[in-house]
Amino acid sequence: MTKTIVYCERCEARCKVDDLRNPDAKMLRRSKEPRGLCINCAVHDWLRNTYPPNILLAQSGPKILLYPHIQQQFTDIMRVACADARPDEIDWQIIVDNWDLPFPHKMKPSAANPCSQLELDEIASGKRRGLGCIGPPKPDPLKGKPPRSFEDINLLEPGLGDEFKRLMDRIR
Secondary structure (H helix, E strand, O other), X not given: OOEEEEEOOOXXXXXXXXXXXXXXXXXXXXXXXXXXXXXXXXXXXXXXOXXXXXXXXXXXXXXXXXXXXXXHHHHHHHHHOOOOOXXXXXOHHHHHHOOOOOOOOOOOXXXXXXXXXXXXXXXXXXXXXXXXXXXXXXXXXXXOOOOOOHHHHHHXXXXXXXXXXXXXXXXX
16 A cells, blocks of 8 residues: 655645545545645535535635534535545645635536636625526526427527537447
């Protein structure tokens, strides 16, 4: 078992590389190379790239992560996703304290996470409405009909149909 010591690319905390990795892990996978993020920065990275937690955190701020029931919900997500990390490795106070540190890579909006970092920043500053804020309804581009093509899905949410088509092509 390799126990190489490296430093987090974001906060410079010491972290280790471990050969014991779970190939079924869907989140918080251990690195097989001596680089990457520490567990606390990896948790924050997961939260900022996962919708809707990223919107909720932009609205409320990171201090809600200090509540035990929120931490328990995250522990449940880790269990279901077969995370390599263990809940007792996470230091929620460090995550909150380091919240404003920059990440070495940009956040990438996708079909699973439609938010950009700019949108999250605007929600946090109050310049943009967040999740749960009801505004006037958008006109229905399909006039009540169900979507029947990727182009119809693009009418509902620009780019979503194209991304869905790419994912379906990969599956085939």
